[in-house]
Amino acid sequence: MVRAEWVVVGDPADSRVLDDGAVAIVDGRIAAAGPAGEVLEAHPGLPTTRLERHVLVPGLVNTHTHLAMNMLRGSAGDRDLAGFLAVVMPLEARSLTPDRVERATRAAAVELVRSGVTTSIDMYFDVESGLRGASSVGLRLLTGPTLIEGGPTTATWDEVVAAAGEWLDRRPASGTWRPVIGPHGTYTVTPDQLAEVAAVIDGRDCILQIHLSETEAENQTVLERYGSRPLGVLEAAGLLTRDTVLAHGVHLSADEIRRVAEVGAAVAHCPASNLKLASGVAPVRDLLAAGATVSLGTDGQASNDDLDLLAEMRLAALLHKGTSSGAAGPDATALPAPVALRMATLSGAEALGLEALTGSIEVGKVADLTAVDLSSPWIEPVRDPIGSLVYSASRADVAAVWVEGRAVVSEGRCVSVDERDVVRSLRSLGEEIHSS
Ligand SMILES: [Zn+2]
Secondary structure, eight states: OEEEEEEEOBOGGGOOEEEEEEEEEETTEEEEEEEHHHHHHHSTTSOOEEEEEEEEEEOEEEOSOOGGGGGGTTSSOSOOHHHHHHHHHHHHHHHOOHHHHHHHHHHHHHHHHHTTEEEEEOOOSOHHHHHHHHHHHTOEEEOOOEEOTTOSSOOOHHHHHHHHHHHHHHSOOBTTBOOEEEEOBTTTSOHHHHHHHHHHHTTSOOEEEEEESOSHHHHHHHHHHHSSOHHHHHHHTTOOSTTEEEEEOOSOOHHHHHHHHHHTOEEEEOHHHHHHTTOOOOOHHHHHHTTOEEEEOOOOGGGTSOOOHHHHHHHHHHHHHHTOOSTTOOOTTSSOHHHHHHHHTHHHHHHTTOTTTSSSBOTTSBOOEEEEEOOSTTTOSOSSHHHHHHHTOOGGGEEEEEETTEEEEETTEEOSSOHHHHHHHHHHHHHHHHHO
16 A cells, blocks of 8 residues: 555546545555545555655556666767767677677666656667566566667578568567567658568557658658658558557647547657757646647657656656647647646556556556655745646656555665665776777
């Protein structure tokens, strides 16, 4: 049982905050959530963690990242996407090993859970190594093969596609976990190759993740090559569905926004990465107005340069106020705090097709929970716990995190692995990469 001064129950956008609330956890699931007195009476025998001046929210969901890129953090600052890829891709090509991916992903998983994240999707190479790294920490990592011609392996495209199909056979969806297949983008994977990907995932329970319309240059390149913009190329290949997660979606037209919403695909909004690479500002308010699912992502640590989803939430809430314009003029009510929290939680679960299982504090869902301490000098006094969380708190205030009821962060520290070992290993990874 977790008892907190404030508990955000149900859809976070509805702003239902219980004062002195509690969540009863039985077999990893939420057995009850409500006023503490009622929950204690219904589940009298449960050991209780009591958290004064803390807000308990659903575990955060990161819907776009490349976790093992933490080994490249700091390697390619102050560059646009093309300049960034020109530095990063050769480094990856010569230095990736399964051992390094596992160590790097373990460190990234620690960074994520310390930031309140309980579920993350990933797009990277050496999938099994990444899964081992994440599972040692207790993070739920949805991942799978990344498909790109000329990636950091010597395998041919045909070999990569065949291996992806075999991997999907071995790793079917199960419970709160779904496999992911990640063709890199429509500018790095051809329409014929995308059609092959569609054939591989046909009939399977699987998420399709792809970078899409991250820059205007990408739109132009794809249009010139194929006579159609990235979203059209993706849809023509049969890959625009309810199971599609579009990373970035910065440069979508009004028609494309409508189409994304109609199909039920999700856009993983990555504001920090988009700003750092000067890619632009995604049309998030238009996507939301069209009824599209918009979740949040950090992107990789080499283009962000961290995995702080609380910071993305705050940035999203500020950015779309600051860029609001149009007939009604600037709008300080654009993307209010409860909507930002929803994007980081329930919308993330929707993007990954897991909304029946996680993303909100509701009876029957798994106990993915994050407790944030709101008692610091940079937060008090608390008048509106969700507003304090979004506009004042930082990840240093994340006090406790549970994944399916299992504590992975307690008293602000990751308890599943030795953080000092993880940081030592991450530091030496940076040295290995740049000396290899
Ligand atoms: Zn990315």
